[in-house]
Amino acid sequence: MAAGRPFTASVFIATSLDGYIARADGDIEWLTSRGEKAGDTGYDDFAAGVDTLVIGRGTYEKVLTFGEWPYEGKRVAVLSTRLPEDADPRVTVHRDLGALMRDLTGHGARRVYVDGGQVIQAFLRAGLLDDLTITTVPVLLGGGLPLFGALDGDVGLVHRSTRVLGAGLVQSSYTVEGTAAGAGA
Secondary structure (H helix, E strand, C coil), X not given: CCCXXXXXXXXXXXXECCCEEECXXXXXXXHHHHHCCCCCCCHHHHHHCCCEEEEEXXXXXXXXXXXXXXXXXXXXXXXXXXXXXXXXXXXXXXXXXXXXXXXXXXXXXXXXXXXXXXXXXXXXXXXXXXXXXXXXXXXXXXXXXECCCCCCCCCCEEEEEEEECHHHCEEEEEXXXXXXXXXXX
């Protein structure tokens, strides 16, 4: 766990080879059509160890299209300035990162899964991520929603592992050692 907070925050996400997590319209068919052939990605084991999810509005809205709610039994926080606070009884909506952090700490979060491009970027900029698992899909989208955005400085990573999955997907895991602009203190 990171200094100053009682939980770890982790990313487990897939991206195109050129760094996009979805097309501009949110479409992820390029991922789902290939992901089925990947085999065991380790996601189920990862998710089993998570007690809380933090997602953005776009990710929340994409999840609603899946039909069945995939996060049963887990606390879900949505970081959004636009989603109504009473949008869904299964989620807690937070307007800013400070309120979210107080809520996570107050509710005893231990292992937090951070998902969604803008939320991941916000956590990175604030020095709040502990580890990243990124599965790279062998496709170039040429545009879309990027996984990473601008940072105020370098974020050092320590490589933990890389493995090749089915259908040519490559999964790498990293520990975050440094943070942008001295964040994380």
